[in-house]
Amino acid sequence: MRIGELSRETGVAVPTIKYYVREGLLPAGRLTSPNQAVYEESHARRLRLIRGLMEVGGLSVAAVRDVLAAVDSPEPVHKVLGAAQHAVTPPVGGDPEGLEGARHAVAELVRRRGWRVDLGNPSVEAMAVTLATFRDIGHGAFEEVLDDYAEACERIAHADLEFVGRTTEVERLVESVVVGTVLGDAVLAAMRRLAHVDASARRFGVGPR
Amino acid sequence: MRIGELSRETGVAVPTIKYYVREGLLPAGRLTSPNQAVYEESHARRLRLIRGLMEVGGLSVAAVRDVLAAVDSPEPVHKVLGAAQHAVTPPVGGDPEGLEGARHAVAELVRRRGWRVDLGNPSVEAMAVTLATFRDIGHGAFEEVLDDYAEACERIAHADLEFVGRTTEVERLVESVVVGTVLGDAVLAAMRRLAHVDASARRFGVGPR
Numbered sequence: 001m002r003i004g005e006l007s008r009e010t011g012v013a014v015p016t017i018k019y020y021v022r023e024g025l026l027p028a029g030r031l032t033s034p035n036q037a038v039y040e041e042s043h044a045r046r047l048r049l050i051r052g053l054m055e056v057g058g059l060s061v062a063a064v065r066d067v068l069a070a071v072d073s074p075e076p077v078h079k080v081l082g083a084a085q086h087a088v089t090p091p092v093g094g095d096p097e098g099l100e101g102a103r104h105a106v107a108e109l110v111r112r113r114g115w116r117v118d119l120g121n122p123s124v125e126a127m128a129v130t131l132a133t134f135r136d137i138g139h140g141a142f143e144e145v146l147d148d149y150a151e152a153c154e155r156i157a158h159a160d161l162e163f164v165g166r167t168t169e170v171e172r173l174v175e176s177v178v179v180g181t182v183l184g185d186a187v188l189a190a191m192r193r194l195a196h197v198d199a200s201a202r203r204f205g206v207g208p209r
Numbered sequence: 210m211r212i213g214e215l216s217r218e219t220g221v222a223v224p225t226i227k228y229y230v231r232e233g234l235l236p237a238g239r240l241t242s243p244n245q246a247v248y249e250e251s252h253a254r255r256l257r258l259i260r261g262l263m264e265v266g267g268l269s270v271a272a273v274r275d276v277l278a279a280v281d282s283p284e285p286v287h288k289v290l291g292a293a294q295h296a297v298t299p300p301v302g303g304d305p306e307g308l309e310g311a312r313h314a315v316a317e318l319v320r321r322r323g324w325r326v327d328l329g330n331p332s333v334e335a336m337a338v339t340l341a342t343f344r345d346i347g348h349g350a351f352e353e354v355l356d357d358y359a360e361a362c363e364r365i366a367h368a369d370l371e372f373v374g375r376t377t378e379v380e381r382l383v384e385s386v387v388v389g390t391v392l393g394d395a396v397l398a399a400m401r402r403l404a405h406v407d408a409s410a411r412r413f414g415v416g417p418r
Contacts, residue, residue: 151364165412
C-alpha cells in the first residue's frame with residue numbers, strides 16, 4: 001500500500017509516519033520509483049505498536065527504539081525479555097536520603113519472597129529510590145504493606161506469563177511482554193484507583209462517586 | 210529558619226524553592242524584613258512532598274498544585290480522597306478504535322466485582338482507552354487476565370486502606386492517600402517487573418539476571 005493508505009489504516013498522520021522512519025522506529029517502505037514507496041501489513045502493525053507504546057504507555061521515542069530493538073532481537077527468550085523490560089523501565093531521578101537502608105529493605109523482600117532476581121536489576125533500584133522517598137517525606141510506614149503488594153504482584157506476574165505463554169512465535173511473545181508490561185502498568189494504575197474508590201466508599205460509608 | 214537552611218535541610222536548591230513559591234505550591238515564608246523571610250518545619254515537609262510527587266511520581270507542576278489543593282481542602286474524607294485521586298490520574302491520550310466495546314468491558318468488570326464506582330470516574334475511561342489500545346494492536350487477549358488483576362488490586366487497595374486508616378488527622382490522611390497512590394504506582398510497576406523476572410526465570414528455566 002502507499003503511505004496515504006497506511007496513514008488511513010492506522011490513523012497516524014503521513015508526516016508522523018515519515019518522522020518514525022527517519023528516527024529508525026519504522027522500516028522504510030520498498031521504493032518502487034525514486035519518490036514512491038510501498039508498505040506492507042507489517043508496517044501497519046508496527047505503527048500501531050509504536051502509537052500504543054507512546055500514547056498509552058507514555059514512552060519516549062528513544063525508549064520505543066530500545067523496545068523495538070528487543071522485539072527484533074534474535075537472543076534467547078529470557079534474555080530478550082530482560083532487555084525489553086530494561087527498555088520499558090524508566091530511570092528514577094533523585095537521590096533521597098536513606099537510599100542505602102531502602103536498598104536493604106528491597107534486598108530483604110527479594111530474599112523473603114524467594115524471587116530469582118539479580119539485585120542489579122534496574123527495578124530494584126527504582127523500588128529502593130521510591131521507598132527512600134516514602135521515608136524522606138514521613139510515610140515510611142508504607143513498607144508494612146510491601147508483602148501484600150508482593151503477593152498481588154506474584155499473582156499478576158503469573159497471570160501475565162499465562163497470557164504471553166499462549167504465544168508460540170518468539171517475535172509475538174516478546175511483543176506481548178513489552179505491550180503487557182507497558183500497557184499493563186496503565187491498566188493496573190487505573191484499576192487500583194477504582195479499587196481504592198470502592199474500598200474508601202465501604203470504609204468511609206458513602207455511595208459511589 | 211532562613212531559605213538557605215531550608216534548602217540545605219531538604220536538598221532543594223534556593224531558586225527552585227522560590228519557583229515553587231511563585232507557582233503557588235509552597236506558601237511564602239513570613240517576612241521579617243523587606244528582603245528576609247523565615248520558614249517553618251511545615252515548609253520543609255511540604256517541600257519534601259512536592260519533590261517526591263514530582264521526581265518519583267512524575268507529576269507536573271499543575272498536577273502537584275491540584276494534589277496540594279486536595280490535601281489542604283476541608284471537605285469530607287471520601288470526597289477529598291476522590292479529588293486527590295482525580296488530580297493524580299493522568300489524562301489518557303488517543304482515541305483508539307473499539308473504545309465503545311472497551312468501555313463496555315470495563316463496566317462489566319465493575320459490575321462483576323461489585324465495585325461501588327461511578328462509571329464517570331476518570332480511571333474508568335483511562336482503563337477503557339488502554340484496553341482499546343490492546344485490542345487495536347492485536348493483543349486483545351489481555352482481557353482474559355483482567356479478573357486476576359482485579360483480585361490483586363482489591364488486595365492492594367485493602368492493604369492501602371489499612372495503611373492510611375492508621376492515620377487519624379485528616380490532612381495527614383489525605384496526604385497518605387496521595388502519596389500512596391502516586392508513589393505506590395511506582396512501587397507496583399517496579400515490583401511487577403521483578404515478579405515478571407522471577408516468573409520468567411522459573412518458566413523459561415535460567416538463573417537470575
